Amino acid sequence: xxxxxxxxxxxxxxxxxxxxxxxxxxxxxxxxxxxxxxxxxxxxxxxxxxxxxxxxxxxxxxxxxxxxxxxxxxxxxxxxxxxxxxxxxxxxxxxxxxxxxxxxxxxxxxxxxxxxxxxxxxxxxxxx
Amino acid sequence: xxxxxxxxxxxxxxxxxxxxxxxxxxxxxxxxxxxxxxxxxxxxxxxxxxxxxxxxxxxxxxxxxxxxxxxxxxxxxxxxxxxxxxxxxxxxxxxxxxxxxxxxxxxxxxxxxxxxxxxxxxxxxxxx
Numbered sequence: 001x002x003x004x005x006x007x008x009x010x011x012x013x014x015x016x017x018x019x020x021x022x023x024x025x026x027x028x029x030x031x032x033x034x035x036x037x038x039x040x041x042x043x044x045x046x047x048x049x050x051x052x053x054x055x056x057x058x059x060x061x062x063x064x065x066x067x068x069x070x071x072x073x074x075x076x077x078x079x080x081x082x083x084x085x086x087x088x089x090x091x092x093x094x095x096x097x098x099x100x101x102x103x104x105x106x107x108x109x110x111x112x113x114x115x116x117x118x119x120x121x122x123x124x125x126x127x128x
Numbered sequence: 129x130x131x132x133x134x135x136x137x138x139x140x141x142x143x144x145x146x147x148x149x150x151x152x153x154x155x156x157x158x159x160x161x162x163x164x165x166x167x168x169x170x171x172x173x174x175x176x177x178x179x180x181x182x183x184x185x186x187x188x189x190x191x192x193x194x195x196x197x198x199x200x201x202x203x204x205x206x207x208x209x210x211x212x213x214x215x216x217x218x219x220x221x222x223x224x225x226x227x228x229x230x231x232x233x234x235x236x237x238x239x240x241x242x243x244x245x246x247x248x249x250x251x252x253x254x255x256x
Contacts, residue, residue, distance in 0.1 A: 002236040008178060014142045014156055023151030028142055028207045040236060050136060072228040073238075075220050079156045081228040092203050100200040100209040108130040108168060110201075 005077045006033055012048060013078050017058075017091060020069035020083035026091035027099040029056075031080060043068045045082060062123045064088035090117035093124070133205045134161055140176060141206050145186075145219060148197035148211035154219035155227040157186075159208060171196045173212060190251050192216035218245035221252070 004013050012030040019026055031039065035046035035055055045066035049056035059065035066084040073080055092099040094116075101114025132141055140158040147154055159167065163174035163183055173194035177184035187193035194212040201208055220227040222244075229242025 002230075002232045002238050009137075016144055016153055016156060018153060025144055025146060025153065025209050028144060028156075028202065028209075040232070071232040073230055073232060074156065074227040075222050075224070075229070076227075079227075081153050081156075094203050096203070099202040099204075099207075101203070102130075102201055104130045104168070104199040104201060110130050 002071075002073055003077060004031075004033075004036060004073060004080070008078050012050075013080060015045075015047065015080035015082060017045060017066055017082050017084050017086075019097075020085055024098055025100060026066075026084070026086055026097065029058075036080070039068065039071070039082070045084060058091075059087065062088065062093075064090060064123075066091070088117070093120060095120045095123075130199075130201055131205060132161075132164060132201060132208070136206050140178075141208060143173075143175065143208040143210060145173060145194055145210050145212050145214075147225075148213055152226055153228060154194075154212070154214055154225070157184075164208070167196060167199070167210070173210060186219075187215065190216065190221075192218060192251075194219070216245070221248060223248050223251075 011032050014028055015031045016028050017026045029047040032048040035048050038046040045058045047056045065087050068082055070083040090097050095118045096114040096116050102110045103113045105111050139160050142156055143159045144156050145154045157175040160176040163176050166174040173186045175184045193215050198211040218225050223246045224242040224244050230238045231241050233239050
């Protein structure tokens with residue numbers, strides 16, 4: 001039986017979301033025991049938001065939920081790999097398909113290399 | 129310039145190693161500032177071993193080092209995605225190509241689904 005070890009990171013494990021069709025790594029976030037249980041029972045990715053300190057159903061604001069296609073755990077039982085169908089085709093709050101839209105080049109310079117699917121202002125609303 | 133935020137996790141960030149040819153996620157581990165700097169300067173993946181509490185050049189025992197083909201950081205500057213050439217074709221100390229060699233099935237049962245490349249005893253030696 002899958003039993004994750006949440007003890008190494010104060011109740012959290014990292015979780016990698018990977019596009020189930022292309023294999024692109026979309027994002028990495030954290031799960032606590034509750035979000036793992038909800039992910040298993042609902043088939044929709046749930047994380048723990050460290051910045052907000054609360055359970056986080058990915059896409060709860062944007063509608064860009066992640067449907068689980070396959071779940072794997074690693075050899076140490078302390079990390080999750082989820083193959084997902086990314087609704088809306090963008091996992092990143094900045095509007096990119098993947099949160100990893102920047103390449104680190106020689107000298108540690110950053111170069112944007114990603115597909116921008118939406119304008120964040122149109123999804124999350126603009127502040128007035 | 130790439131500047132990672134090591135403050136959220138007591139000096140660490142998670143790092144995902146992905147096969148640069150197939151896109152298979154091989155492993156997830158952690159980097160501290162020193163291992164990130166060494167990864168950048170040497171082109172070989174360096175992590176921080178939480179269990180051993182020390183800098184960890186992946187493959188230092190087995191010879192199965194990971195050559196960096198591309199480095200990316202995420203939108204929050206707190207995670208690394210590395211596309212690597214996995215020497216020896218196995219990232220997992222259990223001899224599998226990927227550490228994520230177990231699928232979580234309905235009811236949370238585990239099923240092995242991975243390519244076993246080597247016998248750990250022959251690489252790390254057997255205890256007598």
